[in-house]
Amino acid sequence: MRTPILATNLLLLSMVLSLTGCDKPSLDVAPNLTSIGQATPVTAHVHDPHGVSKVAVTLTQNGTQYPSWQTSSPSKSVDSTFNFNVGIKTTPQLHDGPARLIVEATSGGLFHSTTRWEREVNVVTQPPTISADSDQHYLYLGMADLATMNVSGSYTSAGVRVGNQTFRAWPMPGGKPGLFSLFAFAWNMPPGTTPLAYASNAAGNDVTTPLTVVFPKKEQPVYTQHEILVSDQFMQKVLGELDPNGTGDPIKRFVKINSEMRQANNKTLADLRLKTADRFLWHLPFTRQSHSQAEATFADVRSYIYQGKKIDQQVHLGYDLAVTQHIGVEASNDGRVVWAAPLGIYGNCIVVDHGYGLQTIYGHLSRIDVHEGDMVKRSQIMGLSGMTGMAGGDHIHFAMQLDGVQIDPKEWWDAHWIQDHVVRRVDLPNFSK
Ligand SMILES: [Zn+2]
Numbered sequence: 001m002r003t004p005i006l007a008t009n010l011l012l013l014s015m016v017l018s019l020t021g022c023d024k025p026s027l028d029v030a031p032n033l034t035s036i037g038q039a040t041p042v043t044a045h046v047h048d049p050h051g052v053s054k055v056a057v058t059l060t061q062n063g064t065q066y067p068s069w070q071t072s073s074p075s076k077s078v079d080s081t082f083n084f085n086v087g088i089k090t091t092p093q094l095h096d097g098p099a100r101l102i103v104e105a106t107s108g109g110l111f112h113s114t115t116r117w118e119r120e121v122n123v124v125t126q127p128p129t130i131s132a133d134s135d136q137h138y139l140y141l142g143m144a145d146l147a148t149m150n151v152s153g154s155y156t157s158a159g160v161r162v163g164n165q166t167f168r169a170w171p172m173p174g175g176k177p178g179l180f181s182l183f184a185f186a187w188n189m190p191p192g193t194t195p196l197a198y199a200s201n202a203a204g205n206d207v208t209t210p211l212t213v214v215f216p217k218k219e220q221p222v223y224t225q226h227e228i229l230v231s232d233q234f235m236q237k238v239l240g241e242l243d244p245n246g247t248g249d250p251i252k253r254f255v256k257i258n259s260e261m262r263q264a265n266n267k268t269l270a271d272l273r274l275k276t277a278d279r280f281l282w283h284l285p286f287t288r289q290s291h292s293q294a295e296a297t298f299a300d301v302r303s304y305i306y307q308g309k310k311i312d313q314q315v316h317l318g319y320d321l322a323v324t325q326h327i328g329v330e331a332s333n334d335g336r337v338v339w340a341a342p343l344g345i346y347g348n349c350i351v352v353d354h355g356y357g358l359q360t361i362y363g364h365l366s367r368i369d370v371h372e373g374d375m376v377k378r379s380q381i382m383g384l385s386g387m388t389g390m391a392g393g394d395h396i397h398f399a400m401q402l403d404g405v406q407i408d409p410k411e412w413w414d415a416h417w418i419q420d421h422v423v424r425r426v427d428l429p430n431f432s433k
Helices: 002-020 232-242 250-274 409-413 415-423
Strands: 026-030 040-047 052-061 064-070 079-086 097-107 114-123 129-132 143-152 157-162 165-168 179-185 196-200 206-210 225-230 293-296 300-306 309-316 319-322 328-330 335-342 348-353 358-365 381-384 396-402 405-407
Touching: 026 097, 026 114, 040 052, 040 097, 052 079, 064 079, 129 196, 129 206, 143 157, 143 196, 143 409, 143 415, 157 179, 165 179, 179 396, 232 250, 250 300, 250 309, 250 335, 250 348, 250 358, 250 396, 250 405, 335 358, 348 381, 358 381, 396 409, 409 415
Parallel strands: 225 300
Antiparallel strands: 026 040, 040 079, 052 064, 052 097, 097 114, 129 143, 143 179, 157 165, 157 196, 196 206, 293 319, 300 309, 319 396, 328 381, 335 348, 348 358, 358 396, 396 405
């Protein structure tokens, strides 16, 4: 009979303890820190039914403890968030190398139970340094270029930043010193934006240096306005294919597909940037679909007209290449298939990666004959053209993207441009025109 009494007592005891606040607070620390620098931001979330009497942050290095931060007053809230910085600014005694970050949260309950969180971190006192090439980079809306740079010190990412867009840097091919980055000046980037070479480390240090750029005002591409007349037949085709179970106003449904689905599909395409090879998979200029007529070009601004009224406007970020119905779709260059499946407005779609963030896109196919992961050769037939997705007639929607930013493919069809902008600056093995 002793056991049940003991169990009852234990239950009572635990009830009393939880009422008085013996339970430890729960503590989450974000982000998942690996390094700290000058003043690295940290957030601690504490959950405790009795509130928080104290949060204390300590750094230890080589056996010495450095109190780094502490709450100034208790909090009665069940859930509390504390933001603070740790690093050299508040603890100047730190030096480069491993340290331990300790966060302790003490309950506001009677017993002041304390939860301790700790982690090994790397102290990085110095930001990286960066220098970029001194080339004059001619920038054109919707086009690409290549910059080289040298980064020293500890860094976790580097590349070129244009406005809010980031293009990764890669180690120079052929074992040469330095880094290079293929970057784009997006079709809608404000013309005064200066691309910056950047390097940053996990401690939150970030350094930049501007690229030397020329923006020839007169020679900029002019993106032209076009009208797309939406017939009832086209609208029904699009709705039937892309919103088969939808109900309600057909115009609203069409516009939703054209805007929201387009945006989501472009996001899916952009995310394929992470599926790229860290080498050039190609050594010849890109090719344009044989014998094709361009029915639309890059960054055409399209007004969608239905029954005489404008219902939508979108920008067309590719070339519509038409030959004849069900023509074999040619790979523009050697590469690896990273997408071979339906993709909303693009219909049956193939994306081929060519390395270093450069990818080609083929939309509206009637048939796909490759699989994700396949290596393809330049001009290899990958499927048949068609009019799946938002297409009113049989054609190939051909587009290109660089680190997820869609660009005008025409430079990549031009052997001289590749020679001047890519081959002159990095080793592109066996490149021939
Ligand atoms: Zn198109």
